[in-house]
C-alpha cells in the first residue's frame with residue numbers, strides 16, 4: 001500500500017512538471033542553442049477562443065481537389081480549438097492553391113522544385129509576411145492570412161495519402177505550429193507536423209492536439 005501511494009505521488013509530480021514546462025512547437029525561435037527563445041505566432045481570428053480558418057480553393061488544381069474537404073476538416077475534427085469553413089475567395093483567410101511552374105520555382109528555388117511538396121506563407125495583422133525569425137519578432141505575431149502552395153508538379157507525390165498529409169501539415173503551419181523534429185528542442189513523438197517523413201495517417205496526432213491546446 002505504501003509503495004503504491006509513493007508511486008502515485010511520483011507520477012503526479014511528473015505530470016505536473018510536464019504540463020508546467022510543455023509548450024507548442026513554434027516555427028521560429030531566437031537566441032542560440034541550447035537556449036532557444038520561442039517566438040509564438042497564433043491565428044488572430046477566433047470564435048469563442050477557437051482559431052477560425054476560412055478556406056478557399058478556387059486556384060487549386062484538380063489533382064488535389066479530392067483532398068480539399070478532408071484536409072480542411074482534419075484539424076476541426078480533432079480539436080474544438082480550431083473551427084473551419086469553406087467559402088468564396090473574397091471571404092477566405094486561407095487560400096490553398098497550385099501556383100504556376102514559374103512561380104513555384106521562384107518560391108522554393110530551382111534545386112527544390114521536385115523535393116518540396118508544399119509551402120505556407122503567413123501574414124500577420126500588421127501585413128508582415130513572416131519569412132524568418134526577425135520578421136516574426138517585429139510583427140504583431142497574430143496571423144491573419146495564410147497562403148498554402150501545393151507543388152504544381154503533382155507527380156512528385158508518392159501516393160494520394162501524401163497529398164492529403166501535406167495539406168493537413170501546411171494547415172498546421174497556418175495555425176502557427178512548427179516542426180517537432182527541428183533543431184529547437186526536437187521530440188520523437190508521432191506528429192503530422194514532422195518534416196521529411198510521410199506516414200499512413202492523414203490527421204493530427206496527440207502531440208499536435210497538445211500543441212494546439214497550449215497555443216489556443
Ligand SMILES: [Zn+2]
Nearest residue numbers: 169173179195
Ligand atoms: Zn512544414
